[in-house]
Amino acid sequence: MYRYDDFDRQLVQERTEQFREQVKRRLAGDITEEQFRPLRLMNGVYLQLHAYMLRVAVPYGTLRADQLRELGGIARKYDKGYGHFTTRQNIQYNWPKLDEIPDALLDLANVEMHAIQTSGNCIRNTTTDQYAGAAADEIEDPRPYCELIRQWSTFHPEFTYLPRKFKIAVTGSPNDRAAVKVHDIGLRMHQNDAGETGFEVIVGGGLGRTPFVGKTVRDFIGKNDLFSYLEAILRVYNRFGRRDNKYKARIKILVHEEGVEEIQRLVEEEWAQIKDGSLRIGDDEIAQYIEQFAPPAFEPLSDDDADFERHKAENRGFSNWVRSNVIEHKQPGYAIASVSLKPIGGIPGDATDVQMELVADLSEKYSFSDVRVTHEQNLVLPHVKKADLFALWTELDKANLGTANLGYVTDIIACPGLDYCALATARSIPLSQRISERFGDLDRQHDIGELKIKISGCINACGHHHVGHIGILGLDKRGKEFYQITLGGDASENASIGKIVGAGFSEAEVVDAIESLVTKYIDIRDAGERFIDTYRRVGTDPFKEVLYGDR
């Protein structure tokens, strides 16, 4: 995994000290809130409903054991014993005190972490496939490129005051687990006809109040040219992106208003001028970064492990967990194990200090100290020997971390919603808890199969409701919480934006409405169809009918 060099270390430490001074000046009254607000936001500090919130970056969702242990420690020392993993593979603390945040940032800096690029109109923390470097289906580990994007984008002087925030996601696999088509820039690794590996460049995707699936501006850009090409896109956006209206300032609006052909023309024109400059990365440099993410020292193992098979046969809980939470690894004898942060009836994405420390310990014991955060708000131990899976599950299960529900109806994405967020219009978490309880029976979840429910507590769509197979948007209707349902969204390589199915539902009605949709799907599905497949085959009408009848 990437380790800071002296430059990174100095940069983060100096930033921490700068912020300490800024906080001191704010508390002394030397600067006003108006002056301080942009400074705190550039350091990940928001003011939310009940208190300050500190959002810490987990670059491309990759953590070492010592880093996750520190995140647990920070939860205990500066917060109330827990943290919340977000849809951007970051972690948020909900109760830090302003005057203690500089100390928390120093503790983070000591484990090569920070809160930079978690707020403000800059290029935000880059996200990627949580199974990077482990997935059997990947072309190449995308993280070396993510790290290069991090270095290129951090404090980029030209792109610190963009029209609006800017999010880049990368997938190294044809099976997109990073939702790249709903990002400002999505990079999909693939090979061209000459057999070279590079990226399809997708621009202008996004969620929020105006959702779009991104459009391809270039089918293929070679690795050496990736950074100059990104720079060209950002320059076009920085120059032409709207600054007159916050809600029309994202690049998706520019792409929509100008058309992808015009954006393509502008980007290519800009790129022609800079492509042979300093941003062209040589093969040697790329090789150095690939080396930083070299696979761990895997043992040569058979892919068949008799003890693993025996435990599966003897222990139903374990076999259920393997069925949903364990997937194939590229290395024989190893597997990728997901740690669900969605216990039945629990709060999606929340983990206690003790749980974080436990997963850190388990990653040291079983996964080469490597942990991942997923945009679906779970954790992953990416490199576990099949022979160790039973011991791992046993320890996870004791800590309420062994829930066997990955990809099922109870593996719900939910933003913090009105319980924490100052922007929210309705609560998300209690609804996710009630849906989770309603469908908690595991046999029922198996019967339903893959079903992605995503809940946002406002139109900003942090809960990705637009790309939920079933999406739920919480609104305020004359002072009451009110939930609008969308159907047919998809965040994968077949990305689509869900359609609003009809009038919304009250808090009391909405779980029944979801259940009737699921029941309808079970009634009409063909063999082997997931909810999204059935929806695509039959369209909205049968589902509409079950919700509204003749209404």
Place this chain on the structure above:
Amino acid sequence: MSLQVVTANRLDDGLVVFLTADGGWSENIHDSRVADGKEAAAVLLKEASAPELDVVIVGPYLIDVEQGDGGLVPTKYREVLRTKGPSVREDLGYQAV
């Protein structure tokens, strides 16, 4: 009759506070000074927005309240949550005390 109080977040710890009768800030909405009517509310907000309070609180604003059996209650659920804490963690926030 519309009753309003001023709320804000405290600068140092970010916690929710309410403007009190003596010009201080309390964590308890029941200690709030209540404005009855638009003019009184404007006076209250002006007081809470004094530049010298910029080192005490952040973002003061008026909220609608009603006089309930147990004291003042915000009319909007968002503000009810601010007086209590997250509905999903009753062990946290003012409700836990």
